[in-house]
Amino acid sequence: MSKAQLKVIEGVFAINKPPDISSAQVIRNLQQYFNPSSLFAPWLAAERASRDAESRTQQRRRKDKRLQIKIGHGGTLDPMATGVLIMGVGKGTKELRGFLECTKSYEATVLFGGATDTYDTLGKVLRRAEYGHVTREKVENELEKFRGKIMQRPPIYSALRVQGKRLYEYAREGKEVPTEIKERPVEVKELQIVEWLDGGSHGYKLPEEEAEVEAKELAGKVLHLDKAVAGAREDVNGAKRKRELEDCEDGVVSNKRPALEQEEPDPRTLMSGGLQSPDQKPSEPPEPVSPKLAVGHFHTPPQTSSPPPDKGPPAVKLRMTVTSGFYVRSLSHDLGEAVGSLACMSELVRTRQGDFELGKNVLEYEVLDKGEDIWAPHVEELLKQWEQKAAEQDKGR
Structure with a gap:
């Protein structure tokens, strides 16, 4: 193992959380990838040595006795939500509180x-x-x-x-x-x-x-x-x-139908049982009314419009x-x-959360399934970027 691989890698990075899983499940999934990896083997070795140095009382009080990568998140995303989920690894978990207050x-x-x-x-x-x-x-x-x-x-x-x-x-x-x-x-x-x-x-x-x-x-x-x-x-x-009022010229809504134009009634359109035309023989049936005559007069059926489908x-x-x-x-x-x-x-x-933004400095979740040779360089680079930025901020204080 090279000196670079012996270095303990920890800090803060962000991952693009997929839908339908909780933020807690993302942590568990990352541990499944990180625990057996070569990238975080030095961290596990250092954690094991630290635990061995603890007193028996401290060892008994430890809630989580399993030896695995320590990971936390800096702001929950519900299962239906996706996007930037900030993750802390090792000592980086102590920095997560600051991300809860960021924009x-x-x-x-x-x-x-x-x-x-x-x-x-x-x-x-x-x-x-x-x-x-x-x-x-x-x-x-x-x-x-x-x-x-x-x-x-x-x-x-x-x-x-x-x-x-x-x-x-x-x-x-x-x-x-x-x-x-x-x-x-x-x-x-x-x-x-x-x-x-x-x-x-x-x-x-x-x-x-x-x-x-x-x-x-x-x-x-x-x-x-x-x-x-x-x-x-x-x-x-x-x-x-409002629409009804706008449709009325005088601003008054009326449920009455508009009055029909007053015209002389055609004798052929009189009601059954009414007086017949003098020119019409009793045995002859009334002549059919021309469709043109009915249009626009009281033979016109009422116009109804059905509402558009929802x-x-x-x-x-x-x-x-x-x-x-x-x-x-x-x-x-x-x-x-x-x-x-x-x-x-x-x-x-x-x-976006803090300085982490999708498409810029956030790990895509799908990369994890491509194997450690693919995801490890990405994670290592993101953790190094955070470490350098944290060091610059410390100098400026």
């Missing part, structure tokens, strides 16, 4: 038409709402409320604690939260629409499964969804009323840069209410 950038897709217990499309539906009135222009106007320094209420399924109990535990047990979920100050430095998706032009869908009655009741009390749905209906009815709810892709403590799910939920509907998050990508 982050996301790209998220918000789907209108319903609210779920998790504020995303992996949850169960709490309420459904009208969405036909939701347009790009309306969303753009309401986004201004969410820029800058704002107050935000965390999702009920978040990991925050209220009186020693996590919020999602109240929700799962169907119990009422003993206190109002307090808003917290956050800052949105950038928030803009990336793409507007009309109904039927995308594959995002609300969940089919409905939440339990207890969960719906809790949501109604804590999240005030009943009021939001009522507001959505009022907004839709108001829009319909193509499904619209969605919008947003790009944002936010400070620590910001919940993209809460933004999705609150935006739905702001436009007179309901909404939830259907996709989330963390594109």
